Amino acid sequence: MLGQQMTLSPDPQPLRTPRNWKLTLSYDGTDFHGWQVQPRRRTIQGELAHALERITGETVLPQGSGRTDAGVHALAQVASVALLAAIPPPNLLRALNRTLPASIRVLGAEVASADFHARHSVRAKTYQYRIFRGEICPPTLARYVYTVPWPLDEDAMTAAAGRIVGEHDFTSFAAVDPDRTQRRETDGTIHNVRVIHSSTWERQGVERQGDLLVYTLSGNGFLHHMVRNLVGTMLEVGRGQRTADSILDILNARDRAAAGATAPARGLFLHSVSY
Amino acid sequence: MLGQQMTLSPDPQPLRTPRNWKLTLSYDGTDFHGWQVQPRRRTIQGELAHALERITGETVLPQGSGRTDAGVHALAQVASVALLAAIPPPNLLRALNRTLPASIRVLGAEVASADFHARHSVRAKTYQYRIFRGEICPPTLARYVYTVPWPLDEDAMTAAAGRIVGEHDFTSFAAVDPDRTQRRETDGTIHNVRVIHSSTWERQGVERQGDLLVYTLSGNGFLHHMVRNLVGTMLEVGRGQRTADSILDILNARDRAAAGATAPARGLFLHSVSY
Numbered sequence: 176m177l178g179q180q181m182t183l184s185p186d187p188q189p190l191r192t193p194r195n196w197k198l199t200l201s202y203d204g205t206d207f208h209g210w211q212v213q214p215r216r217r218t219i220q221g222e223l224a225h226a227l228e229r230i231t232g233e234t235v236l237p238q239g240s241g242r243t244d245a246g247v248h249a250l251a252q253v254a255s256v257a258l259l260a261a262i263p264p265p266n267l268l269r270a271l272n273r274t275l276p277a278s279i280r281v282l283g284a285e286v287a288s289a290d291f292h293a294r295h296s297v298r299a300k301t302y303q304y305r306i307f308r309g310e311i312c313p314p315t316l317a318r319y320v321y322t323v324p325w326p327l328d329e330d331a332m333t334a335a336a337g338r339i340v341g342e343h344d345f346t347s348f349a350a351v352d353p354d355r356t357q358r359r360e361t362d363g364t365i366h367n368v369r370v371i372h373s374s375t376w377e378r379q380g381v382e383r384q385g386d387l388l389v390y391t392l393s394g395n396g397f398l399h400h401m402v403r404n405l406v407g408t409m410l411e412v413g414r415g416q417r418t419a420d421s422i423l424d425i426l427n428a429r430d431r432a433a434a435g436a437t438a439p440a441r442g443l444f445l446h447s448v449s450y
Numbered sequence: 451m452l453g454q455q456m457t458l459s460p461d462p463q464p465l466r467t468p469r470n471w472k473l474t475l476s477y478d479g480t481d482f483h484g485w486q487v488q489p490r491r492r493t494i495q496g497e498l499a500h501a502l503e504r505i506t507g508e509t510v511l512p513q514g515s516g517r518t519d520a521g522v523h524a525l526a527q528v529a530s531v532a533l534l535a536a537i538p539p540p541n542l543l544r545a546l547n548r549t550l551p552a553s554i555r556v557l558g559a560e561v562a563s564a565d566f567h568a569r570h571s572v573r574a575k576t577y578q579y580r581i582f583r584g585e586i587c588p589p590t591l592a593r594y595v596y597t598v599p600w601p602l603d604e605d606a607m608t609a610a611a612g613r614i615v616g617e618h619d620f621t622s623f624a625a626v627d628p629d630r631t632q633r634r635e636t637d638g639t640i641h642n643v644r645v646i647h648s649s650t651w652e653r654q655g656v657e658r659q660g661d662l663l664v665y666t667l668s669g670n671g672f673l674h675h676m677v678r679n680l681v682g683t684m685l686e687v688g689r690g691q692r693t694a695d696s697i698l699d700i701l702n703a704r705d706r707a708a709a710g711a712t713a714p715a716r717g718l719f720l721h722s723v724s725y
Contacts, residue, residue, distance in 0.1 A: 203589040248590070277592035314478040315523070315594055317552035 193257035195291055196267070198223070198237065199283035200252045205318045205441065206278060210242040210252070219243070219279060223254060226274040230267070231260035240293045240300065240448040241397070246440030248319065250303075251282060253448045255293035291450070297395075299372060301446040302402045304390040304438065306410075308378075320387065321442035327413035329376060329388065334419035335412040336374040336390065339405065339426070344368050346429040348405055349398035350437070367429075370395045376409075391446065400437055408435035468532035470566055471542070473498070473512065474558035475527045480593045480716065481553060485517040485527070494518070494554060498529060501549040505542070506535035515568045515575065515723040516672070521715030523594065525578075526557065528723045530568035566725070572670075574647060576721040577677045579665040579713065581685075595662065596717035602688035604651060604663065609694035610687040611649040611665065614680065614701070619643050621704040623680050624673035625712070642704075645670045651684075666721070675712055683710035 200223070208216040212224065223237050237256035243249060262270070268284040275281065290296075307320040308327075339345075346367040371394040379387040390406055408425065411417045417435070425433045475498070483491040487499065498512050512531035518524060537545070543559040550556065565571075582595040583602075614620075621642040646669040654662045665681055683700065686692045692710070700708045 201589050203592070272586060277587065278589045280586050280589055280592075282586060311547060311555050311557060312552065314476050314553045314555055317478070317555075319590055 191259045193259050194261075195255060195257050195287045195289050197283075197285050197287040197291060197293070198254045198256065198271075198281055200249060200254060201280045201282055202249050202252065203278040203318065204243060204246050204248045207245065209245040209247070210239050212236065219249075219252075220254075222275060222279055223271075226271050227256065227258070229274055230270045231258055231262065233258055233260060238293045240297050240445075243443075243445055244400070244440050247443045247445065248441075249445040251447045252445050253293045253450075255287065255291055255296075293448075296450050297448055299393055299395055299449045300397060301391065301393040301448075302397070303444045303446045304392075304402060304406045305442045305444070306388040306390075306406075308386045308388050318441055319444075321439050323388075323410065325414065327388070327410070328415060329378075329413065331415075331419050332409045332413045333376050335409045335417075335422050336376055336392075338419060338422040339374050340371050342368060342370045343426050344429055345398050345401055345426070347425045347431055347434045348401045348408070349431065350400035350404070351431075367398055369397065369401075374405075402443060403438045403440065404431075404434050404436075406438035406442070410438065411435040466534045466536075468534050469536075470530060470532050470562045470564050472558075472560050472562040472566060472568070473529045473531065473546075473556055475524060475529060476555045476557055477524050477527070478553040478593065479518060479521050479523045482520065484520040484522070485514050487511065494524075494527075495529075497550060497554055498546075501546055502531065502533070504549055505545045506533055506537065508533055508535060513568045515572050515720075518718075518720055519675070519715050522718045522720065523716075524720040526722045527720050528568045528725075530562065530566055530571075568723075571725050572723055574668055574670055574724045575672060576666065576668040576723075577672070578719045578721045579667075579677060579681045579717045580719070581663040581665075581681075581717060583661045583663050593716055594719075596714050598663075598685065600689065602663070602685070603690060604653075604688065606690075606694050607684045607688045608651050610684045610692075610697045611651055611667075613694060613697040614649050615646050617643060617645045618701050619704055620673050620676055620701070622700045622706055622709045623676045623683070624706065625675035625679070626706075642673055644672065644676075649680075677718060678713045678715065679706075679709050679711075681713040681717070685713065686710040 202219055206217065208218050210219045212218050212221040220237060220239060224235060227233065227235055227237065235256050235258065237254040240253045243252065264284045264286060268281055271281040271284065305320045307316060307322045310324045312320060312322040344367050349367055371392065373393045376388060376390050379389050392402055408417065412419055477494055481492065483493050485494045487493050487496040495512060495514060499510060502508065502510055502512065510531050510533065512529040515528045518527065539559045539561060543556055546556040546559065580595045582591060582597045585599045587595060587597040619642050624642055646667065648666070648668045651663060651665050654664050667677055683692065687694055
């Protein structure tokens with residue numbers, strides 16, 4: 176255009192340093208095969224990578240604070256990803272929410288320090304497991320709760336929940352990790368010791384819909400299926416099939432067979448991650 | 451077996467009189483093609499008929515209080531159906547909930563008088579329309595609300611809602627009925643006069659998730675798309691594109707083109723039906 180300087184040969188491409196991003200996501204996991212990318216399957220990580228590629232043109236694989244299984248939900252999962260794009264944070268936030276399906280929302284997009292990594296930098300994680308206490312679960316809740324209509328001794332469940340606070344070897348509550356990414360000791364044994372900061376059951380009213388019984392668990396790390404195996408075992412305590420104190424025996428056994436059933440994925444929410 | 455009398459020829463089949471049932475249903479309409487049975491499509495009426503056939507062996511078509519469109523939900527839809535099966539009501543309730551998908555629940559099953567008909571006997575119906583007032587709709591709400599993040603003059607919307615209370619010709623708010631089941635006058639014209647008993651907007655807090663703006667509408671009958679067309683038009687009032695008083699002009703026009711857009715199905719709930 177007249178008056179503008181013509182650039183006949185392009186400047187040498189400036190060296191661009193990628194910026195590291197911290198993304199906070201909420202999702203309804205019902206219709207996804209979990210967090211982790213898999214060939215020909217809809218996953219949260221895959222949808223996020225696809226949206227980032229559509230927005231920035233960059234092929235990236237965002238790292239989550241950890242995987243969530245198929246059907247597990249998140250209120251505030253955290254992902255980190257390095258991007259060359261010089262996009263302002265509010266614009267990336269809006270563009271992601273325009274591109275992603277309504278079942279995945281980005282609640283926050285901020286530039287993080289270069290050494291931030293959504294998984295390696297985790298200090299603590301909190302999970303919630305929601306149980307609907309009634310005969311007939313409202314359809315609008317059905318994707319997000321496990322319905323348990325039979326009587327439960329909630330005091331015994333609360334006692335059982337308290338037994339796991341502190342540092343314990345949770346081998347008995349761990350499924351075999353399908354990807355063998357477990358931490359190993361220097362002698363090669365798998366490191367299944369984790370610290371649980373809090374572990375509580377509480378009732379929450381649902382307007383006109385009966386009651387939820389909600390388990391909230393915080394700790395420095397969680398093994399595969401650990402929360403669902405803890406919930407399944409504590410439900411057996413609630414039914415009187417196990418005692419609250421038996422939780423200590425189960426921990427000591429270091430044997431998955433010593434613990435109870437795995438509670439269904441749909442009641443589980445990754446609640447928050449702290450760094 | 452020894453000691454039991456053998457019946458060598460069956461008694462003549464006793465004359466069985468069918469009992470008339472009133473079923474109350476709640477459903478998440480997202481994954482269904484509406485209430486009404488359609489070939490090769492999942493519908494609420496079709497799922498209910500299929501469940502009744504599996505339980506009783508009887509091929510029946512339960513009648514609803516009215517159709518709900520694809521994606522529209524129900525908190526308490528009512529259906530009537532005649533069944534020969536001599537099944538106690540609590541057993542039919544349990545069997546239906548064991549057979550139906552979790553997105554359809556039967557909240558009540560009771561024997562009704564022979565002249566009860568879920569549609570013909572309706573005295574009044576109540577609908578609710580839920581609008582999420584925030585930038586980012588939580589994924590667990592996304593199937594059940596319409597997200598409207600822009601400013602709305604809620605006082606003007608409340609005024610507009612009040613204008614439709616009473617007896618009016620709602621032709622301007624009616625889609626053409628695809629099945630031509632509309633009531634007709636003796637001269638063959640379509641009868642689009644309905645009585646609205648109440649029409650209100652109110653705010654409802656959602657724990658940690660921002661606010662809902664909920665429209666509740668009761669009346670003696672509703673035309674096809676009438677609630678969604680009213681909501682779409684009142685949202686235009688809220689944005690300042692129409693005045694509250696313009697609702698009266700729209701009613702007088704008796705012309706669908708005079709009214710506003712159709713609000714999305716996912717925010718609409720059939721709340722209750724009274725007889």
